[in-house]
Amino acid sequence: MKSISTPSPLPWPLPRAMPGWLPGGGGQDIEAAGFSSGAALILLHLALQVEALPDALLRERLSLRAAQLGAAMTGRREQAAEIRDEIMLLRPGDTPGPAGALLLDWRRATSRPVRLMTLAKLPTDRAAREATPVGRAARALExxxxxxxxxxxxxxxxxxxxLARAMGWQHVVPILGASLSGRALRQSxxxxxxxxxxxxxxxxGEAYRQAQELTRAAQALRAVAPRLRSRASAQAVELFLSRDAVSPGGTLSGLMSDRAARRFCxxxxxxxxxxxLTGRSTFRLYGI
Structure with a gap:
């Protein structure tokens, strides 16, 4: 986990957005689409190296997006906020519903280092060896x-x-999971x-956008951290920097009393x- 005491002096040293000349929709041939995906991956790869990026939080946010898309593939209509609630409001011993289970699957996958994951071996012919990261991901998916x-x-x-292994990333980042449609999975x-x-x-592109937003939000939180007077404030700030949502009565319960946690949030x-995050007066959730 990155320390809150050593933020990068330059929060976002990269372009503010993906270049507008990179096509992002259909109607492309495979060469043009491959160029666009490769350029987008290069920029995202650079973004993941930004010291101030709360990378664990980014993975949780993208996991929530992937869970929503996965639920839609099965005909379910849960939105991201509903899936978040389902997990955050679980009581000990409760079992999540189908959409919540998808979110937990993604969170488990993105929290483990890629080097510890057992991945199926791809064909070792010349075409497989020379495949791009996206090509390797497509082969694994098929x-x-x-x-x-x-x-x-x-x-x-x-x-x-x-894809993460081919890019040299330490963790899985939901890219295909957060963008590929169910219809596309039937292709080959x-x-x-x-x-x-x-x-x-x-x-x-979506991951890059969120990475920029979360980096700036994390820098703002780090900047006020010294002004927070709670003895557990440093640990609480770390939770905000690594969790999609924080519950005063749940996530922070091991650090401070319910009342102190509500005041802190x-x-x-x-x-x-x-x-x-909820707009409710009770069972409220917070995040950056």
Missing amino acids: AAIAEAPKAETAALIRADAE GADLLLRCHIAVRQGA DRLVELGVARE
Whole structure:
């Protein structure tokens, strides 16, 4: 976990957005789509190296997006806020519903270092060895769907893990999982590869946008951290920097009393460095 005491002196030393000349939709041939996805991955790769980026929080936010998309593939209509509530309001011993279980699957996958994950071996022919990261991810996805056609989330996790390994990232970042449609999963070969290139351009662009926003929000939170008087404030700030949502009565319960936790969260909102996520008067959740 990155220390809150050593932020980067330059919060976002990269372009503010993906270049407008990079196409992000359909109607492309595979060469143009491959160029766009490759350029987007390069920028995202640089973004993931920014010291001030709260990378664990970014992965949690993208996992929530992937869970919402995965739920939609099964005909469910839960939105991100509903899926977040489902997990955050679970009581000990409770079992999450299908959408909540998808979120937990993604969180488990993104919290483990890629080097500790067991990934299926891809074909070792010349084409496989020379494949781009997106090509390797598409091959892994196609193989996983062939083995278990209804296990879409597991296949997408496997594909994003292969993409992360090919990019040299330490953790899985939900890119395909947060952008590839269920219809695309029924494609194969060159058709699937094209869909993956387009999805990676979109998914990497969204990840880049969120990385920039979260880096600036994290810098703002770090800047006010010395003004927080709670003895547990440093640990609480670390939780805000690594969790999609924080509950005063749950996430912070091991650090301070419920009343102190509510005051702490409300203080962050007053300072403009956190926001309340639910709009409720009770069972409130907070995040940056």
